[in-house]
Amino acid sequence: MLEIQRLTPRVGAIATGVDVRTIDDATFEQLYQAWLDCNVLVVRGQNLQLDEFLTYSRRFGLVDPHPSKSTRHPECPEITLLGVNKFGADGKLDINIYKRGGHSWHTDGAYDQVPFKATQLYAVAVPSRGGNTLFASMYAAYDALPEQLKKSIEGRLGAFVYGGRSKDNALLDPKDRNKAPALHPLVRSHAETGRKALYFDPGKILRVEGLGEKESDALIDQLTDHMIESSSEYHHEWQKGDIVIWDNRCSYHKAAADYPPDEDRIHWRVSIKERADVNAADS
Numbered sequence: 001m002l003e004i005q006r007l008t009p010r011v012g013a014i015a016t017g018v019d020v021r022t023i024d025d026a027t028f029e030q031l032y033q034a035w036l037d038c039n040v041l042v043v044r045g046q047n048l049q050l051d052e053f054l055t056y057s058r059r060f061g062l063v064d065p066h067p068s069k070s071t072r073h074p075e076c077p078e079i080t081l082l083g084v085n086k087f088g089a090d091g092k093l094d095i096n097i098y099k100r101g102g103h104s105w106h107t108d109g110a111y112d113q114v115p116f117k118a119t120q121l122y123a124v125a126v127p128s129r130g131g132n133t134l135f136a137s138m139y140a141a142y143d144a145l146p147e148q149l150k151k152s153i154e155g156r157l158g159a160f161v162y163g164g165r166s167k168d169n170a171l172l173d174p175k176d177r178n179k180a181p182a183l184h185p186l187v188r189s190h191a192e193t194g195r196k197a198l199y200f201d202p203g204k205i206l207r208v209e210g211l212g213e214k215e216s217d218a219l220i221d222q223l224t225d226h227m228i229e230s231s232s233e234y235h236h237e238w239q240k241g242d243i244v245i246w247d248n249r250c251s252y253h254k255a256a257a258d259y260p261p262d263e264d265r266i267h268w269r270v271s272i273k274e275r276a277d278v279n280a281a282d283s
Contacts, residue, residue, distance in 0.1 A: 012234035013038035080269040102257025120245040125266040130259035138197035140232035
């Protein structure tokens with residue numbers, strides 16, 4: 001029997017007593033609403049094949065292959081395979097694979113003209129310690145901004161690319177590294193809840209439109225300092241068989257990147273976009 005519990009007052013809910021392979025529409029709607037209410041939804045105790053994970057993921061929207069082609073699952077390109085091939089032929093740890101998602105707080109897909117609605121992970125292998133994923137609320141970040149900073153970003157657009165100002169885009173194929181920036185409001189209203197959120201990613205933002213370089217960089221630094229409201233954090237401790245979906249329209253996340261390198265931490269990941277019949281409510 002489905003049970004849903006909040007994990008913190010502001011972010012995170014966990015669902016137990018359900019098999020996502022067989023749930024009916026009414027049960028899925030309960031899961032979906034819990035996800036909207038809590039930004040991050042954990043569904044515990046699943047045992048899935050690739051096609052079953054993909055079928056469940058498609059209930060949330062359109063599954064879109066990640067632009068990092070080299071890390072797509074060899075049997076299913078719509079799924080990214082995280083945490084494999086960490087060591088090169090020389091035995092040296094590839095830090096880009098080990099620390100993937102762990103360099104800074106971020107949201108997935110800001111570099112795309114149609115950003116990712118959600119990201120969903122399924123835990124295939126979990127290390128003996130460490131390896132958590134950290135989440136925080138964009139709603140809380142916006143609400144906590146100083147009023148003057150809120151005014152300074154209202155109506156402003158950020159220009160986002162995969163590597164941001166650092167041009168750290170080694171995971172992309174060379175031909176995919178020079179895409180034009182995607183422009184998104186720094187204050188976005190969620191398409192389904194209508195709530196305002198600080199839409200920002202320090203690792204992918206190139207500039208703030210309409211400002212000179214120094215002024216843009218200063219504003220980016222200010223927003224980086226204010227993007228995480230600590231009272232809105234949830235740190236997920238993975239168990240094998242966990243499915244975790246987070247809402248990129250209102251959630252930041254990062255990997256802790258602190259597990260023993262010689263142990264496996266492997267996930268299947270899908271990137272999910274809005275269906276064409278859902279209109280974004282960006283402001």
